[in-house]
Amino acid sequence: MPTTAPRGVGHLRGDEPFPVAARRSLADAQLRRNLGHATSTIRAKSAAVIDEVPDWQELREAGSAIKADTMARLPELLQQLETAVVAAGGTVHWAVDAVEANRIVTDLVTATGTDRVMKVKSMATQEIGLNEALEAAGIEPVETDLAELIVQLGRDKPSHILVPAIHRNRAEIREIFLREMPGVDPSLTDEPAILAAAARRHLRRTFLSTRVAISGANFAVAETGALAVVESEGNGRMCLTLPDTLITVMGIEKVIPTWADLEVFLQLLPRASTGERMNPYTSMWTGVTPGDGPQDFHLVLLDNGRSAVLADEVGRQALHCIRCSACLNVCPVYERTGGHAYGSVYPGPIGAVLSPQLTGVEDNASLPYASSLCGACFDACPVKIDIPSILVHLRAEHVTAYRSEHRLPSAEAVTMAAAAYTMDHLPMYEAAQRGSRLARFAGRRGRGLPPPLSGWTVGRDLPQPPPQTFREWWTQR
Amino acid sequence: MVDATMTSRELILGRLRAALGPPPGSPGEVARDYRPAGGAVHLDVLVHRLTDYRASVHQCSDDEVAQVVDAILGGRRVVIPAGLPRHWLPDTVEALTDDGLPADEIATADGVVTAAAVAIAETGTVILDAAADQGRRVITLLPDVHICVLRVDQVVAGVPDALARLDPRRPLTWISGPSATSDIELNRVEGVHGPRNLHVVIVPRGTHHSGG
Numbered sequence: 001m002p003t004t005a006p007r008g009v010g011h012l013r014g015d016e017p018f019p020v021a022a023r024r025s026l027a028d029a030q031l032r033r034n035l036g037h038a039t040s041t042i043r044a045k046s047a048a049v050i051d052e053v054p055d056w057q058e059l060r061e062a063g064s065a066i067k068a069d070t071m072a073r074l075p076e077l078l079q080q081l082e083t084a085v086v087a088a089g090g091t092v093h094w095a096v097d098a099v100e101a102n103r104i105v106t107d108l109v110t111a112t113g114t115d116r117v118m119k120v121k122s123m124a125t126q127e128i129g130l131n132e133a134l135e136a137a138g139i140e141p142v143e144t145d146l147a148e149l150i151v152q153l154g155r156d157k158p159s160h161i162l163v164p165a166i167h168r169n170r171a172e173i174r175e176i177f178l179r180e181m182p183g184v185d186p187s188l189t190d191e192p193a194i195l196a197a198a199a200r201r202h203l204r205r206t207f208l209s210t211r212v213a214i215s216g217a218n219f220a221v222a223e224t225g226a227l228a229v230v231e232s233e234g235n236g237r238m239c240l241t242l243p244d245t246l247i248t249v250m251g252i253e254k255v256i257p258t259w260a261d262l263e264v265f266l267q268l269l270p271r272a273s274t275g276e277r278m279n280p281y282t283s284m285w286t287g288v289t290p291g292d293g294p295q296d297f298h299l300v301l302l303d304n305g306r307s308a309v310l311a312d313e314v315g316r317q318a319l320h321c322i323r324c325s326a327c328l329n330v331c332p333v334y335e336r337t338g339g340h341a342y343g344s345v346y347p348g349p350i351g352a353v354l355s356p357q358l359t360g361v362e363d364n365a366s367l368p369y370a371s372s373l374c375g376a377c378f379d380a381c382p383v384k385i386d387i388p389s390i391l392v393h394l395r396a397e398h399v400t401a402y403r404s405e406h407r408l409p410s411a412e413a414v415t416m417a418a419a420a421y422t423m424d425h426l427p428m429y430e431a432a433q434r435g436s437r438l439a440r441f442a443g444r445r446g447r448g449l450p451p452p453l454s455g456w457t458v459g460r461d462l463p464q465p466p467p468q469t470f471r472e473w474w475t476q477r
Numbered sequence: 478m479v480d481a482t483m484t485s486r487e488l489i490l491g492r493l494r495a496a497l498g499p500p501p502g503s504p505g506e507v508a509r510d511y512r513p514a515g516g517a518v519h520l521d522v523l524v525h526r527l528t529d530y531r532a533s534v535h536q537c538s539d540d541e542v543a544q545v546v547d548a549i550l551g552g553r554r555v556v557i558p559a560g561l562p563r564h565w566l567p568d569t570v571e572a573l574t575d576d577g578l579p580a581d582e583i584a585t586a587d588g589v590v591t592a593a594a595v596a597i598a599e600t601g602t603v604i605l606d607a608a609a610d611q612g613r614r615v616i617t618l619l620p621d622v623h624i625c626v627l628r629v630d631q632v633v634a635g636v637p638d639a640l641a642r643l644d645p646r647r648p649l650t651w652i653s654g655p656s657a658t659s660d661i662e663l664n665r666v667e668g669v670h671g672p673r674n675l676h677v678v679i680v681p682r683g684t685h686h687s688g689g
Contacts, residue, residue: 069507146661233670237650267635278651279653307493308496
């Protein structure tokens with residue numbers, strides 16, 4: 001029986017359904033300005049560097065095929081990876097869920113005798129709520145990615161996979177630094193270069209004095225045991241190189257079969273993600289290297305619902321995701337609501353398919369509906385994940401679950417059946433069209449329809465019906 | 478319920494096998510119709526891509542490297558890996574050879590001079606593989622100026638060529654321009670935690686060959 005991610009730990013479930021959270025975001029004009037600026041900037045950058053690559057579609061095809069092959073051979077590849085990492089002097093741990101992963105990491109850190117760890121930005125550790133687990137054990141986690149630092153200092157939550165502080169502008173960031181960064185220069189301006197320099201000074205001592213680091217992994221090569229972390233700032237290199245102990249937490253779907261397969265993903269990821277030909281820094285390591293870098297290396301392989309995703313033949317494509325976030329940047333829904341509305345650490349279109357599968361669809365039932373199904377995410381995805389099809393598949397799964405639970409058709413099903421009957425009977429259809437003018441009063445913009453139809457209009461603006469129907473206009477000619 | 482006698486490893490592998498069902502008859506072949514390794518190398522593309530990402534590029538003979546280093550770091554302290562060709566260093570710099578220097582001491586140096594393993598023209602990337610003329614990863618991380626000397630025969634066209642030349646078991650650092658962030662309103666800012674200045678010195682295919 002597939003087992004989903006456990007409740008009560010980690011950040012895959014929101015406190016409220018998407019439509020409720022989205023309504024609040026939509027009312028925040030500053031947030032919408034910040035998001036609109038950021039997503040349009042990154043879309044333009046990404047499109048320009050993708051245009052330079054003559055074989056982009058062939059790379060996407062290959063990326064998709066490698067991932068499909070990986071999923072079909074996942075147990076074998078993970079064992080191969082384990083063997084290679086152990087042979088290179090690393091230790092491999094298997095964690096069935098967030099609770100076990102947090103316990104493994106906490107125990108490893110405690111065993112070193114330290115009470116502070118530094119972290120490279122990692123979706124997997126956010127997913128399992130590792131920071132909270134470490135804090136509960138008396139260990140201070142320090143986020144070293146600039147955006148994660150902004151989020152951590154602001155006691156905020158990340159709102160984007162790649163740029164977690166995308167919802168904050170420079171003035172807000174300056175205020176957070178002035179308030180929360182010890183010893184910061186009070187004459188700090190909001191110039192991005194000045195703010196970045198402040199973060200540099202703030203974190204240098206941490207890098208040089210912290211003995212344990214925790215990272216995620218972008219790729220793990222089964223054939224050789226090599227792990228890869230892709231980054232920009234150098235905080236990743238600091239964490240991967242300076243400490244005595246390195247602990248890497250990795251979702252089991254991040255494995256790729258061969259060293260040569262990196263040639264596909266290292267071309268796709270930077271251009272789709274940050275809109276760069278290559279990100280400033282990529283670090284690769286295999287186990288431990290005597291005399292260079294951490295001499296104690298642990299790899300934690302995390303399931304946390306992924307085996308349940310794999311069991312769904314349509315939905316398993318979501319495991320192909322390389323976390324580039326291109327789908328977020330092109331999504332009209334994400335652009336208007338931002339990431340917090342999705343409730344999970346995985347926002348946007350990929351989050352709308354991944355989160356409900358990891359938790360079980362009933363725990364994130366509103367997310368498959370948080371999409372216009374426009375298909376922009378499918379076109380943007382560098383590994384060609386058919387997100388719209390998975391959304392529709394999950395909606396169907398939710399409807400089936402709802403029916404079997406309630407034994408009554410949903411309001412939507414009743415409405416659709418009634419609409420189908422009406423359209424089949426012309427006099428009734430004409431009467432309905434005339435009647436729809438009543439909606440000009442009943443359903444003025446922003447108010448929506450009365451119950452039970454309010455379920456539909458709560459998440460949608462109702463179009464203004466015309467003063468005259470086409471049929472009426474036609475008969476008057 | 479989790480069977481207490483079953484390890485998490487067995488549990489996860491069992492769940493994955495159950496999720497997949499019976500293995501398919503033959504695994505599907507991955508079509509690789511993208512450009513393979515072996516494309517023509519254009520040095521001007523490398524220079525363009527490096528400068529586009531705010532790296533400084535110098536082209537000179539092997540004998541002139543010391544003059545370039547002098548112009549950038551003359552009168553200052555530089556860290557060097559044990560295997561660095563000494564004729565690349567001018568007399569004007571104070572050289573600290575890394576024989577296991579503590580990180581704090583490396584951090585006080587003004588710059589670092591290394592060789593490279595491979596460079597990718599199409600992406601403007603230099604790759605270090607911790608060979609004797611490049612040293613431990615930490616020395617190119619803490620000083621603020623990195624001068625990286627590259628031979629033209631180390632330049633390849635694209636990413637597939639680079640991976641084919643590299644040894645996956647070595648610690649690898651791929652560098653594309655100086656440290657940068659785009660976290661503040663997606664404005665690119667050079668220089669966060671890593672070296673804020675990257676100089677790439679391209680020399681002709683020389684008689685000197687680096688150790689490894």
